[in-house]
Amino acid sequence: MYAHGLAAVLMLFVSMTFGLLAGTQLLLPDLGAGVSWMTWGRLRYDHTQGILFGWLTNAFLAFLYHAVPVLTGRPVLSARLGQWLFGLWNFAVVIPGWLLVLAGFSQPLEWAEFPLVTDAFVILALLLAAIQFLPAFFTKGLEDLYVSSWYVLGGLIFTLFAYPMGNLVPEFLPGAQGAAFSGLWIHDAVGLYVTPLALAIIYYVIPAASRRPIYSHFLSMLGFWLLFFLYPLNGTHHYVYSVIPMSAQIGAITASALLGLDVILVVTNLLLSLRGSGYLARDIPLRFVATGTVFYLLVSIQGSLQAQMAINRAVHFSDWVIGHSHLAMLGFATFAAAGGIAHAWQRIPWARYNRRAMTWSYWLLVTGVLLMVPHLTLAGLAEARLWQSGAPWLESVRAAQLHWLVRVLSAIPLFAGFIAFLIGLVTGPRGAGLAEIETAIGLEPVEHVSPRLAEAS
Amino acid sequence: MRALRMSYIVASVAGVLFFVLSVTLLGVWPARVLQEQSRNMAPENPLGLTRSEMRGRAIYAREGCAYCHTQQVRFTEADMKRFGAPTLAWETRLDYPHLWGTRRIGPDLSRQYQTHPADWHFAHLYSPRSVVADSVMPTYRALFNGAPDQPTQEARDLVSYLDSLGRARELAGPEGEARARKGCNCPDDEMPQMAFHSAVINANAGKARREGPTPALPGNGDIVRGRELYQHNCASCHGPRGHGDGAAGSLRPLPADLSEHQYSPARLSFVLENGVAGTAMPAWRDWSLDDRAAVAAALRELSVGQPEPGIPPATLELGARVYRDNCAQCHGMNGGGDGSAVPELRIVPANLQGVRPTLAQSIRVLRNGIEGTQMAVWTGRLSEAELSAVAYYVRGFYQGEPR
Numbered sequence: 001m002y003a004h005g006l007a008a009v010l011m012l013f014v015s016m017t018f019g020l021l022a023g024t025q026l027l028l029p030d031l032g033a034g035v036s037w038m039t040w041g042r043l044r045y046d047h048t049q050g051i052l053f054g055w056l057t058n059a060f061l062a063f064l065y066h067a068v069p070v071l072t073g074r075p076v077l078s079a080r081l082g083q084w085l086f087g088l089w090n091f092a093v094v095i096p097g098w099l100l101v102l103a104g105f106s107q108p109l110e111w112a113e114f115p116l117v118t119d120a121f122v123i124l125a126l127l128l129a130a131i132q133f134l135p136a137f138f139t140k141g142l143e144d145l146y147v148s149s150w151y152v153l154g155g156l157i158f159t160l161f162a163y164p165m166g167n168l169v170p171e172f173l174p175g176a177q178g179a180a181f182s183g184l185w186i187h188d189a190v191g192l193y194v195t196p197l198a199l200a201i202i203y204y205v206i207p208a209a210s211r212r213p214i215y216s217h218f219l220s221m222l223g224f225w226l227l228f229f230l231y232p233l234n235g236t237h238h239y240v241y242s243v244i245p246m247s248a249q250i251g252a253i254t255a256s257a258l259l260g261l262d263v264i265l266v267v268t269n270l271l272l273s274l275r276g277s278g279y280l281a282r283d284i285p286l287r288f289v290a291t292g293t294v295f296y297l298l299v300s301i302q303g304s305l306q307a308q309m310a311i312n313r314a315v316h317f318s319d320w321v322i323g324h325s326h327l328a329m330l331g332f333a334t335f336a337a338a339g340g341i342a343h344a345w346q347r348i349p350w351a352r353y354n355r356r357a358m359t360w361s362y363w364l365l366v367t368g369v370l371l372m373v374p375h376l377t378l379a380g381l382a383e384a385r386l387w388q389s390g391a392p393w394l395e396s397v398r399a400a401q402l403h404w405l406v407r408v409l410s411a412i413p414l415f416a417g418f419i420a421f422l423i424g425l426v427t428g429p430r431g432a433g434l435a436e437i438e439t440a441i442g443l444e445p446v447e448h449v450s451p452r453l454a455e456a457s
Numbered sequence: 458m459r460a461l462r463m464s465y466i467v468a469s470v471a472g473v474l475f476f477v478l479s480v481t482l483l484g485v486w487p488a489r490v491l492q493e494q495s496r497n498m499a500p501e502n503p504l505g506l507t508r509s510e511m512r513g514r515a516i517y518a519r520e521g522c523a524y525c526h527t528q529q530v531r532f533t534e535a536d537m538k539r540f541g542a543p544t545l546a547w548e549t550r551l552d553y554p555h556l557w558g559t560r561r562i563g564p565d566l567s568r569q570y571q572t573h574p575a576d577w578h579f580a581h582l583y584s585p586r587s588v589v590a591d592s593v594m595p596t597y598r599a600l601f602n603g604a605p606d607q608p609t610q611e612a613r614d615l616v617s618y619l620d621s622l623g624r625a626r627e628l629a630g631p632e633g634e635a636r637a638r639k640g641c642n643c644p645d646d647e648m649p650q651m652a653f654h655s656a657v658i659n660a661n662a663g664k665a666r667r668e669g670p671t672p673a674l675p676g677n678g679d680i681v682r683g684r685e686l687y688q689h690n691c692a693s694c695h696g697p698r699g700h701g702d703g704a705a706g707s708l709r710p711l712p713a714d715l716s717e718h719q720y721s722p723a724r725l726s727f728v729l730e731n732g733v734a735g736t737a738m739p740a741w742r743d744w745s746l747d748d749r750a751a752v753a754a755a756l757r758e759l760s761v762g763q764p765e766p767g768i769p770p771a772t773l774e775l776g777a778r779v780y781r782d783n784c785a786q787c788h789g790m791n792g793g794g795d796g797s798a799v800p801e802l803r804i805v806p807a808n809l810q811g812v813r814p815t816l817a818q819s820i821r822v823l824r825n826g827i828e829g830t831q832m833a834v835w836t837g838r839l840s841e842a843e844l845s846a847v848a849y850y851v852r853g854f855y856q857g858e859p860r
């Protein structure tokens with residue numbers, strides 16, 4: 001758990017560095033000229049793969065090590081397996097994946113840029129993760145699964161299906177046919193993997209930290225099922241106005257709209273659970289998670305809108321979409337994951353976080369997101385307008401430049417925020433005086449937490 | 458309890474079904490439709506890719522070109538106007554995996570066929586800013602042996618791949634389009650119909666062409682705007698003062714030395730609308746006529762005036778004779794760049810009615826030829842006297858405003 005948490009944050013820095021370099025190259029395109037591993041495309045591949053695999057996956061695994069035992073009342077399968085999983089994930093997937101891409105071995109498929117060899121290890125690792133975490137749920141018996149558990153189960157199992165689909169099928173089906181599957185995976189990576197696990201964290205941390213059960217378990221379950229029904233049906237909205245059959249496009253667009261409604265439902269339920277609990281100000285992980293929830297609402301509504309043809313016609317291909325993905329991955333998923341790690345950290349007796357650093361981290365990160373996302377959105381709108389107008393292409397490039405500068409500058413608060421986060425993780429009070437700390441942060445024993453996570457029955 | 462357990466099983470099965478449903482509805486089924494479309498709508502023998510082009514494709518994939526460039530013209534007015542005919546399924550039949558892309562920092566590339574010549578591509582890949590000053594495209598120097606005119610095999614492969622994009626569709630021609638329309642068999646389907654009515658396959662505004670209209674430019678261009686436009690769009694090739702000494706020194710032919718020529722308004726208008734086909738000089742069709750007039754004004758400012766020497770009639774006569782015997786089959790009897798040999802030439806000979814080189818430039822060209830064109834070196838074939846006589850003579854064709 002501890003290892004995954006730290007690995008997550010360290011890899012986050014590497015991934016962000018890739019992103020920062022790629023972003024800076026749009027302003028200084030000759031930066032690193034002639035150094036093949038420094039070319040924009042390769043950095044760009046590693047940036048998103050790093051965020052998905054290096055940062056988020058490690059963070060999720062860290063959180064699962066904390067949450068699964070609490071949720072199920074049973075330990076995870078084996079510490080030994082855990083070490084293998086950790087080693088495999090970081091030293092057979094992420095790091096070699098990065099290096100291979102930099103060396104020029106990759107595939108040009110979104111959220112699937114690591115080369116095929118790496119995919120084999122990803123699938124193996126996902127299998128190990130399933131073996132590590134899932135049995136606890138099944139031995140506990142499925143009768144009183146809390147909604148977080150549903151999300152964990154769903155996320156782990158369906159990613160096992162979706163991952164090969166997105167990574168392998170387009171290699172064997174040509175062009176447009178392959179693209180139909182690619183579109184599915186682009187969305188499933190976010191919808192069946194990142195979102196369920198991030199929501200698992202949110203559903204876990206909110207009741208655990210705010211000391212009240214979730215507002216409505218019925219809404220939680222309804223939300224869950226709608227999500228798993230609708231998310232996979234969204235994929236084709238990445239290729240609106242393409243040659244893919246119109247009925248499939250329309251289906252995906254409709255599903256996208258419904259998904260937006262469903263997310264409103266989910267988020268309302270979550271925010272209602274927080275209402276007036278008074279813990280938001282005191283508990284920083286909760287604050288992270290709650291903010292992530294709000295970003296989730298925003299990003300989903302935005303997603304539903306941009307799938308609609310009239311809007312998609314203009315903003316597709318523009319920086320608007322880049323803003324959207326940062327709102328999703330940096331706003332929603334990262335805030336949830338950071339909150340999840342911090343929450344769990346506080347409950348490792350020999351770890352704990354440093355409260356001041358965490359507070360700084362929170363505000364710096366919020367600043368970063370609020371700088372970056374609106375500016376990318378504005379850039380997207382400017383590009384969309386110029387593309388529609390028939391102005392020379394370069395006008396759109398020139399128009400985006402100021403916003404690209406702001407994006408690069410937003411790296412300052414973001415880096416500072418994550419450095420504060422890391423400091424927060426490693427400099428917390430630890431060892432002696434545990435009892436004192438525990439009362440200070442209002443920690444309560446697991447036995448008190450679990451009932452709140454149980455199904456209301 | 459039992460009921461509960463059952464309900465969970467039902468739920469899990471439902472979950473799997475949801476996923477299967479999505480894959481079937483949005484993956485398997487569309488893929489089948491597309492496969493069928495691909496079969497029915499393709500031309501009889503669509504041109505494939507050569508080995509070199511396939512290798513170029515792999516480089517394109519490796520370098521992430523698809524993350525700045527789409528290869529998917531969408532079925533929207535804006536896309537069709539800017540890039541051309543929307544991408545049909547059969548055009549992507551060789552793409553394992555597809556390179557559609559989802560972001561455009563640079564323009565769509567699916568209609569690159571014959572849009573830029575190889576020297577432009579090499580200069581552009583080696584150093585995009587040397588040909589497009591405000592570009593943000595990365596440099597791909599690792600594909601060269603230290604200079605833009607020293608491409609490695611990889612660079613050659615990549616460029617031949619770029620030049621293959623949209624080729625099969627273009628070569629299929631009107632019959633190909635008709636076949637696609639028939640194969641589609643979708644008279645009521647708005648989107649494909651739109652595609653079949655697209656005016657051209659490749660609508661790239663920078664694609665140079667040999668023939669085209671000469672729109673009338675507004676009289677007095679805004680010189681301040683013109684200078685700015687020049688610096689941002691032309692100076693990288695033609696040099697800050699128009700001496701043809703910009704950063705793109707590897708192009709052949711070299712960018713014209715604008716200071717050594719006088720251009721008639723009609724010629725400038727033609728060149729801005731149509732580019733100079735076969736050379737790196739692109740067209741600027743996406744510019745407003747006002748902007749074109751502005752840059753034309755800035756160009757006139759760059760050209761250096763020269764006192765016109767009085768020419769003895771005997772020299773002119775010699776010049777005329779030399780011209781008729783040696784030059785007219787290319788440059789045309791009246792210097793219009795329309796001699797009988799023109800269809801055979803890769804680059805159309807200078808239209809001397811619209812372009813007047815200075816005397817020094819004319820002599821230089823006759824002595825050195827123009828590398829990258831069929832304008833040869835004449836020193837071995839003409840005597841010094843003949844050479845300068847014809848150099849005088851060709852300047853007389855000019856039909857622009859007198860200087």
